[in-house]
Amino acid sequence: MKRALLSVSDKTGIIDFAKELVEMGWEIISTGGTHKALEDAGLKVTGISDVTGFPECLDGRVKTLHPAIHAGVLAIRGNAEHMKQLAELKIDTIDMVVVNLYPFKQTILKENVEREDAIENIDIGGPTMIRAAAKNYQDVAVVVDPEDYNKILDELKADGEVTAKTKFYLSTKVFMHTAHYDSLIASYMMKEAGITGFSDTISLTYEKVQEMRYGENPHQKAAFYKEVANTKGLLTNAKQLHGKELSFNNINDMNGALELLKEYSEPTVVACKHANPCGVASADTIHEAYVKAYESDPVSIFGGIIVANREIDKATAEEIAKIFVEIVVAPSFTEEAFEIISKKKNVRIMELKDIMEKQPVGSIDIKKVSGGILVQDVDRPLYNEEELKVVTKKAPTEQEMEDLKFAFKMVKYTKSNGIAIAKDKRSIGIGPGQVNRIWACQQAIEHGTNHLGAEFVKGAALASDAFFPFPDCVEECAKAGITAIVTPGGSINDQLSIDACDKYGIAMVFVGMRHFRH
Numbered sequence: 001m002k003r004a005l006l007s008v009s010d011k012t013g014i015i016d017f018a019k020e021l022v023e024m025g026w027e028i029i030s031t032g033g034t035h036k037a038l039e040d041a042g043l044k045v046t047g048i049s050d051v052t053g054f055p056e057c058l059d060g061r062v063k064t065l066h067p068a069i070h071a072g073v074l075a076i077r078g079n080a081e082h083m084k085q086l087a088e089l090k091i092d093t094i095d096m097v098v099v100n101l102y103p104f105k106q107t108i109l110k111e112n113v114e115r116e117d118a119i120e121n122i123d124i125g126g127p128t129m130i131r132a133a134a135k136n137y138q139d140v141a142v143v144v145d146p147e148d149y150n151k152i153l154d155e156l157k158a159d160g161e162v163t164a165k166t167k168f169y170l171s172t173k174v175f176m177h178t179a180h181y182d183s184l185i186a187s188y189m190m191k192e193a194g195i196t197g198f199s200d201t202i203s204l205t206y207e208k209v210q211e212m213r214y215g216e217n218p219h220q221k222a223a224f225y226k227e228v229a230n231t232k233g234l235l236t237n238a239k240q241l242h243g244k245e246l247s248f249n250n251i252n253d254m255n256g257a258l259e260l261l262k263e264y265s266e267p268t269v270v271a272c273k274h275a276n277p278c279g280v281a282s283a284d285t286i287h288e289a290y291v292k293a294y295e296s297d298p299v300s301i302f303g304g305i306i307v308a309n310r311e312i313d314k315a316t317a318e319e320i321a322k323i324f325v326e327i328v329v330a331p332s333f334t335e336e337a338f339e340i341i342s343k344k345k346n347v348r349i350m351e352l353k354d355i356m357e358k359q360p361v362g363s364i365d366i367k368k369v370s371g372g373i374l375v376q377d378v379d380r381p382l383y384n385e386e387e388l389k390v391v392t393k394k395a396p397t398e399q400e401m402e403d404l405k406f407a408f409k410m411v412k413y414t415k416s417n418g419i420a421i422a423k424d425k426r427s428i429g430i431g432p433g434q435v436n437r438i439w440a441c442q443q444a445i446e447h448g449t450n451h452l453g454a455e456f457v458k459g460a461a462l463a464s465d466a467f468f469p470f471p472d473c474v475e476e477c478a479k480a481g482i483t484a485i486v487t488p489g490g491s492i493n494d495q496l497s498i499d500a501c502d503k504y505g506i507a508m509v510f511v512g513m514r515h516f517r518h
Contacts, residue, residue: 003072004096006038007031007048007064007126009103010146015041017098017149024156029094031056031063064125073097073132077139096152096162097133098143101126101181105228108188115192122185130174137171138164144177180205184228196362198375204366209236213247222248233262233357238329241338243348249274250305250327250348257307258329260413262358263382264309266425269293273304276433280410281426286310290319292426297451301325309355312337331355382412383511391489391498396461396507400484403461404509408486411463412515419444419473421482423460428452437464441473445480459483465515467491471500478504488514 004026008014011034018028018038030038031048038045048063049055056063064070072094075082086093102123107113133142141152141162148170155162162170183205190199206225215222224246226236235255240246257272264282269289271279278300281292286308294301306320307329317337320328321344328341329350341349363378390396396404407422414420415433419440422428429448431440441462448457458481467490468474474497477485485501489510501508 001025001027002095003027003029003092004098005029005048005064005069005073005094005129006098007034007129008098008100010100011037012146013149014038014098014146015043017146017153018043020153021096021156026096032060061124064129067091069094069129070132073129073140074136075139076136094133094140096141096143097129099126099130100144100146101177104181104188105184108184109229118188123181127178127181131178134171134174137167141167142170142174144170144174148173179203180207187228191362202373202375210246212251213245215248220248224248224251229360231357231360233352233354234258234359235352237354238350238352241333241349241351242342243327244346246327246348253305254307254327254329254350256413257305258352258355260410261307261309262356263409263412265356267308267310269306269308271297271301271304271306273300276415277410277413277420277427277430278304279427280422282406283425287313287315287319290316294319294323295452296427297430297447298323299451305329307355312341314340317341329355379412379515379517381513382409383513387512389489389510389512390507391494391510392501392506392508394502394505394507396484396509400461400507401509404463404484404486407461407463408511411465413517414465416465416516416518418465418517420463421445421448421457421460422463423456428456428460437466437468438470438472438476441476445476445482449480454480457481461486463487465517467494467514468497469493471496473497474500474504474506477506483507485509486511488512490514 004021006014006018006028007030015038022028022043027046028038028043029046029048029051035045035047052066052068054066068091071086071091075086075093102121104121107121108118130142130144133140143152152162155166183203186203205228207228209224209226212222212224214220235258253272253275256275257270260277261268261270266282267286267289268282269286270277271293279293279296281289281296283289283292302323304325305327306325311332311334312330313334314336317340321340325347327348327350329352331353332351341347359378365376365378367374403422406425407420410420410422410427411418414430417434417437417440419431420427421444429444431443434440434443445457460482461484462477462482464487467487469491470493484507486509489512498508
């Protein structure tokens with residue numbers, strides 16, 4: 001008689017699965033809550049202690065950790081010496097192991113979980129048993145996912161055996177499952193132990209959110225994965241209310257827009273294209289903010305991403321509906337607003353509650369390179385207020401200082417070399433991703449002049465994501481009538497730019513913090 005050991009925390013489908021096995025003549029061995037559930041369902045079940053001859057002990061911590069179980073799982077059926085030893089020890093083989101592990105993830109995601117509770121939900125016997133079965137996959141079918149029950153039953157009914165191909169597939173799932181499980185435990189323990197910085201090894205685990213329509217290009221496949229954590233306000237918690245399936249670029253663009261949005265507390269709209277901001281504005285209402293952001297660059301916003309940190313109302317939705325956009329993200333939508341935007345069947349409407357919540361302290365940024373990854377702290381701070389330094393004879397006015405701060409937030413999320421120009425809580429022009437700073441500066445001024453007019457550029461503030469290596473950018477600012485500049489400073493040629501600002505009556509502020517974005 002074939003024997004299956006069933007011991008699951010997730011009991012989805014387990015009773016029906018066990019019934020089918022019994023009908024096919026299998027003996028069922030089980031433990032604890034699974035044993036009780038199967039017996040209550042009227043199934044004949046052999047208790048684990050009846051197999052081991054040893055009672056479960058230590059509050060159930062020890063039950064399957066016994067030679068009568070592991071020898072029955074690990075014995076290679078084609079090895080005569082193995083089978084001889086089993087016969088001498090009077091141990092029967094176990095042909096299927098159906099186990100999923102203690103709910104460690106669900107436990108640590110609870111609010112205010114106690115460490116003792118988390119530790120108690122670290123499974124010991126389960127991982128040991130499924131790893132043993134996975135190692136001996138030629139002879140043992142091991143199941144950790146209820147989604148595989150039907151596939152196994154179909155094969156048993158068809159051939160009386162689980163195919164070798166399926167057994168290897170199931171074995172592979174086990175090691176993926178235990179790697180994920182152990183990585184969760186390691187991450188939790190590191191946080192509890194206060195281990196910070198970059199350790200000698202790194203084990204990261206993510207769970208798939210969804211398949212993407214395609215990657216950066218249509219011929220590339222892609223998927224979206226999320227961290228296993230309680231993370232409010234982050235993109236992985238966004239709920240799609242309407243529209244076609246998301247692509248890789250949609251996710252990347254949304255992320256860039258959301259990171260910038262979180263820098264502002266007033267009602268703010270960020271329009272983004274290819275992960276670069278193209279229109280940013282704050283105002284008393286989200287409707288006014290949207291109109292200002294749109295007018296800043298009505299060309300680039302077409303086919304872009306719009307994110308807002310307040311509810312989208314009817315008036316705002318009517319404006320958005322006038323153009324084609326890929327995605328609209330907001331904490332909520334009024335019924336009228338949703339109805340207006342959703343008339344366009346392809347636009348994605350994304351609801352992200354707690355949209356202003358930032359990434360938790362200790363978050364990391366990861367970039368893939370050929371053969372490895374680059375890991376760094378998330379670029380959280382904008383600057384240290386006490387390090388702001390006016391370096392020119394002319395100090396910025398109160399309004400200019402507000403514009404400088406607004407612009408510096410924008411440039412932090414603009415691809416380097418990046419320049420951003422702002423005035424009256426709105427973007428005037430943005431120059432992203434140029435191979436030299438003067439081009440980025442000229443582009444930002446040109447965009448502002450073309451879309452809003454030269455009068456909007458005059459009196460505006462300009463921010464650079466890194467220092468000016470030469471005074472050429474100051475010269476361009478003077479020509480356009482820009483009256484204040486903010487840069488990190490730090491060039492050996494800083495004085496040349498300072499002298500140029502003094503020559504043209506431009507205020508310059510150093511913040512001492514660079515924000516390259518590659």
